[in-house]
Amino acid sequence: MEALSLRDDMSDKTAAAGQNTLQLIAFSIGEQTYGVEITTVREIRAWNGATPLPNTREFVRGVINLRGTIVPIFDLRARFGDGQTSPTKNHVVVVMSVGDKWVGILVDAVSDILTVNRDDIHNVPEGNSIDTELLNGIVTHESRMVGLIDLHAVVSGAKMDG
Amino acid sequence: MSDLDDFKATYFDECSELLTELEEQFAAIEEGERHADRLNAVFRAIHSIKGGAGAFGFTALVGFAHAYETLLDYVRDGRIELTDDVVVLCIRANDIVADHVNAAQSGEDLPADYGADEKARFDALARGESGADSAGEDDLDGEMVDEFDLDFTPVMVNLDAPTPTGEAPVEDVFDAAPMMAAEGQWEIRFTPHRALYARANDPLLLFRELAALGKMNVRPILSDVPPLSDFEPFGVYCTWEITLVAPGLGEDAIREVFEFVDGDCDIVIAQAGTVPGLVQDEPEVVAEVATASDEPDLSSLLALTEEEVAAPAEPVVPPAAFAPEPPAAEIGPQDSFDEAPADLSFAALAAEIAPAPKAEKAAAVAAPVAAAKPAMPAAGGGESEESSGRSVGVQSIRVDLDKVDRVVNMVGELVITQSMLTQQMDETLRARYTELVRGLEVLAQTTRGLQDSVMAIRAQPVKSVFSRMPRLVRELATKTSKKIKLETIGENTEIDKTVIEQLSDPLTHMIRNSADHGIESPEKRLAAGKPESGTIRLSAEQAGGNILIIVEDDGAGINRERVLGLARDKGIVAPDITPTDEQIDQLIFAPGFSTAEAVSDISGRGVGMDVVLSNIKKIGGSVHVRSWPGRGTRMTLRLPLTLAxxxxxxxxxxxxxxxxxxxxxxxxxxxxxxxxxxxxxxxxxxxxxxxxxxxxxxxxxxxxxxxxxxxxxxxxxxxxxxxxxxxxxxxxxxxxxxxxxxxxxxxxxxxxxxxxxxxxxxxxxxxxxxxxxxxxxxxxxxxx
CATH class of the missing domain: 2.30.30.40 (SH3 Domains)
Structure with a gap:
């Protein structure tokens, strides 16, 4: 915990499982597994298209109507620089709250709910700036590596010139 | 939120309405409409602000408002002429009141001497009058008391032998002690109006406060209490006389106790031994004696507001007429006050409810006074009609905006659902289900009507924003040493309340920009062959589904060369692009752009015009600027009529x-x-x-x-x-x-x-x- 500066929205809520554990929603992009803290997740819905937004970066897939409010959808694969996802009905949008905003993240599939120990969260190895920019930390679960997504970083820089 | 916070919020809501009203009234007064209605409206507004401020303990605001109110009162009854200077002073005073209100609302402290200059000028104005006319100074203000004391004390001397009458006190026995004008002995006569109780004030609390100042005796005067048959449950019949022995105490201190009920009661304060003299100096007492005689219309007279009672400012009857009168019938027993128990007499208060068979007698005694003054009830009657008309007026309720918004949103969704349903009807369906089609048509009409009605709830005249601008322009003119005139047109144009709320900041920035960058200095203007004084015209009009708000000035116009140069320097415009004149004009809305020669404290920090753009965009509007070099600039805000x-x-x-x-x-x-x-x-x-x-x-x-x-x-x-x-x-x-x-x-x-x-x-x-x-x-x- 000391070694890691988790964002406020990650750290100030304690998962039901106990003081020192964290519950994650795990989802996959290709072979990789990533996770976000379960308390930030508002809703999981199947991909049903989005209205594209002009003059935005390729990882902004557009906006959807979530019960009357307009929510932007970010393509996590594109955000990691692996090109746009070609979504099907089997793809999933995870709607999360980041600060006071709601955003959707397009992922391949939601795989699991994980309970991990905060002490088991490792720093992201220095090296690729995309990794350190977009991940808060790495945790091992059943010998799989799970990258903890930094939501604030993911949704920033959406504008063409931004 | 506690109840008090609720009340405070309501109070501040009201204050902002009242301040708007003040601006309006003075705008008209400035134009030359100097009739009494306007002054009365101003007076009422200030009085209401003061009243609430008293209740919440905003003493600085109360103090200033009180001094201002006194000035207005003098103006109203003609003792001070409403010259242009006075109007300017009043407008300045409005600004100060507004500042006090804002400070109270935000919990900030203004400097202790804030508004002191204006206060001093009120006093100076009042003094200028009092020297010439020593008769009848009512509603003495703390700041002025010293002056007037000097004026009327000598007049009272000739009346130092009042006749004690049969109006015996209710309980205490008095020996006829000689009237000793003891140092620091005050006689106070306190006649609450119905409004005092209506505002949940309690005389007992006032008396307790007085008791803290010195030795005190309170006696109720029950002569006004009508026979039980005429007794009105909410009538106010009791008057109190108070003797306060407090050496070294000034009249100000006593006035202060009654400050928060000022206007809702008649207060007569005098050094012991001078009381009868007060009758001629205090029109309130005159009015009140007449009241007593006028039974059984007492209650209607009691219902008069303070303005009405104070209205006959100059005594109708010359002072001499009072000398033989027995006004002392009610005031008489005070000569033995110093014999009475010094502490607060609760029994005396309790006596308020005791039946008073002496009422008729009191009326009879007071009758000659009333007869001497036939003008009084008539005047009072006229006024009270007006006041009752005022209270009927437009009926309205305060509703939380959130609640209205919820309705607006739901109606919005309803309208869309309805239009979606209508679209689903293709020709085959139309032919088959004629009843359904008819129903849908009715539904369409009803929803449209519902939508219009709901929008009308939220619609407000832009006046509420426009009225803040004259002050801004005055301040800007002072700061920039320019002469600027503001014209407003179409201020009754109605727009959605949300739009109006979002309008204040952009308009402020635009007017600042016009005053700071647009209008030239008087010298430059004269050199350019323009009138010395620049004009900013603020107008609102409806154009189709939009509202156009236009800020126009007759200043120098936008210096396009400079604007483009700066924009290129700051990288706002790429070097290879040559914008049109019109596009250059729009550049002033680009973030971080400012052409001010020097950063002034008004504008020029490069924030401002881009705020205009973003605020306006947020509410679905747009901004356009058009400039004519040497002739002026026009900024047009196009706003949607409704946001929903x-x-x-x-x-x-x-x-x-x-x-x-x-x-x-x-x-x-x-x-x-x-x-x-x-x-x-x-x-x-x-x-x-x-x-x-x-x-x-x-x-x-x-x-x-x-x-x-x-x-x-x-x-x-x-x-x-x-x-x-x-x-x-x-x-x-x-x-x-x-x-x-x-x-x-x-x-x-x-x-x-x-x-x-x-x-x-x-x-x-x-x-x-x-x-x-x-x-x-x-x-x-x-x-x-």
């Missing part, structure tokens, strides 16, 4: 739905029939009725691929600010409908060329095209 529902045309661009606000569309045509021309930049222009119009291919601009054959595309001719047209090329036109505007920024951020989003009947999101934004963004100009 927008009439749009649904178009298809690159396979997806987009909507264009119907209010901006002039006409549509097929591309095959449109007269396009090429221009050297590679873009196209459209020739419409002899006019060449910029063409924007939306698919291209939005980086979409159009599947449509160019000849099958459509041109949507839109009108942007300043009657400038722009032709949007779209793939297809789907139809018209109403939509509810949804913010993109709520969960995302603003997107260039897009004014917002909306949700279509099928649940999908469609984006609203920002016509003005597309047209005037110079950076992407080459894309078209």
């Amino acid at each position: 529902v927008l009439d749009v045309m649904l178009v298809k661009v690159g396979g997806g739905p987009y909507v264009v606000p119907l209010s901006s569309i002039v006409e549509t045509m097929q591309c095959s029939r449109a007269a396009f021309e090429r221009v050297p930049s590679g873009g196209r222009v459209l020739q419409v009725r002899g006019e060449y119009v910029q063409v924007i291919d939306l698919a291209q601009r939005f980086e979409l691929t159009s599947q449509q054959n160019p000849d099958d595309q459509f041109v949507v001719l839109c009108e942007a600010e300043g009657n400038q047209k722009v032709a949007l090329v779209v793939d297809d036109i789907i139809g018209q409908q109403q939509v509810v505007i949804k913010s993109l920024e709520e969960n995302f951020e603003s997107v260039e060329g897009i004014a917002g989003g909306t949700i279509l009947g099928d649940g999908n999101v469609a984006l609203i095209v920002d016509v003005q934004g597309l047209r005037t963004s110079p950076i992407h100009q080459n894309a078209a």
Whole structure:
């Protein structure tokens, strides 16, 4: 915990499982597994298209109507620089709250709910700036590596010139 | 939120309304409409502000408002002439009151001497009068007391032998002690009006406060209590006389105790031994004696507000007439006050409810006084009619805006559902279900009516924002040493309340900009052959589904060379782009842009005009600036009438739905029939009725691929600010409908060329095209 500066929205809520554990929603992009803290997740819905937004970066897939409010959808694969996802009905949008905003993240599939120990969260190895920019930390679960997504970083820089 | 906070919030709401009213009244007074109604309205407004301030303990505000009110009172009864100087002083005083209110609201402290200069000038004005006319000074103000004391004390001397009468005190036995004008012995006569109780004041608390000042005796005067048959449950019949022995105590200190009920009661304060003299100096007492005689109309007279009672400012009867009168019938027993128990007599208070058989007698005794003054009841009657008319007036309730908003949103959704249902009706359905069609038509009408009614609830005249501007202009004129006149036009134009709230900041910035950068100094103006005083014209008008707010000045206009130079320096405009004059003008709204020669404390920090743009965009409006070098600048805000529902045309661009606000569309045509021309930049222009119009291919601009054959595309001719047209090329036109505007920024951020989003009947999101934004963004100009 000391070694890691988790964002406020990650750290100030304690998962039901106990003081020192964290519950994650795990989802996959290709072979990789990533996770976000379960308390930030508002809703999981199947991909049903989005209205594209002009003059935005390729990882902004557009906006959807979530019960009357307009929510932007970010393509996590594109955000990691692996090109746009070609979504099907089997793809999933995870709607999360980041600060006071709601955003959707397009992922391949939601795989699991994980309970991990905060002490088991490792720093992201220095090296690729995309990794350190977009991940808060790495945790091992059943010998799989799970990258903890930094939501604030993911949704920033959406504008063409931004 | 506690009750007190609730009350406070209401109080501040009221204050802002009252301050608006003050500005209005003075705007008219400044124009030369100096009649009594206006002054009365001003007086009432200040009085209400003061009253609430007293209740919440905003002493600084109370103090200033009180001094101001006193001045107004003098003006109202003609003791001070309403000269231009006085009007200017009053306007300044309004500003100070507003500052006090703001400070109280935000919990800040103003400097202790804030407004002291103006206060001193009130006093000076009042003094100038009091020297000439020593008769009848009512409603003495703390600051002025010293002066008036000198004036009327000698007058009282000739009346130092009042006749004790049969009006015996209720309980205490008095020996006829000689009247000793003991040092520091005060006689106070306290006559509460009904309003005092109505405002939940309690005389007991006042007496307790007085008791803390010195040795005190309180005695109720029950002579006004009518026979039980005439007794009105809410009538106020009791008057108290108080003797306060407090050596070294000034009249101010006593006045202070009654400060918060001032106006809701009659207070007569005098040094012991001078009381009868007060009768001639205090019109309130005169009025009240008449009241007593006027039984059984007592209650109606008691209902008079303080203005009415104070109205006959000059005594109708010369002082001499009072000498033989027995006004002492009510005031008489005070000569033995010093014998009475010194502490607060609760029994005396309790006696208020005791029946008083002496009422008739009191009336009889007072009758001659009343007879001497027939004018009084008549005057009072007239006034009370007016006051009752005032209270009927327009009936209104205060409703939390959130509640209205919820209704507005639901009506918005209802309208959309209704239009969606109507669209589902194709010809076969129409033929088969005629009843259903009829029902839908009625539904459409009803929803439209419902929508209009709900919008009307939220609509407010722009006056509430406009009225803040005269003050701003005054302050700016002072700070910049320029002469600036503000003209406002169309202030009764009504706009949605949310729009109005968002309007205040942009307007402030625009007027600042006009005053600081637009209007030249008087010397420069004279040199340019213009009138010395610059004019800023603020106008509001409705144009179709929009409201236009125009800020216009007759200043120097925008220095385009300088603007462009700065914009290039700051990288706002790329070196290879040559914007048109009009585009240069719009640059003043670019973030971080400022042309101020020096950063002044008014404007010039480069924030401001871009705030205007972002605020206006947020509410679905647009800004356009037009400048004529040497002649002035005109800034136009185009605002939607309502934020909730927008009439749009649904178009298809690159396979997806987009909507264009119907209010901006002039006409549509097929591309095959449109007269396009090429221009050297590679873009196209459209020739419409002899006019060449910029063409924007939306698919291209939005980086979409159009599947449509160019000849099958459509041109949507839109009108942007300043009657400038722009032709949007779209793939297809789907139809018209109403939509509810949804913010993109709520969960995302603003997107260039897009004014917002909306949700279509099928649940999908469609984006609203920002016509003005597309047209005037110079950076992407080459894309078209």
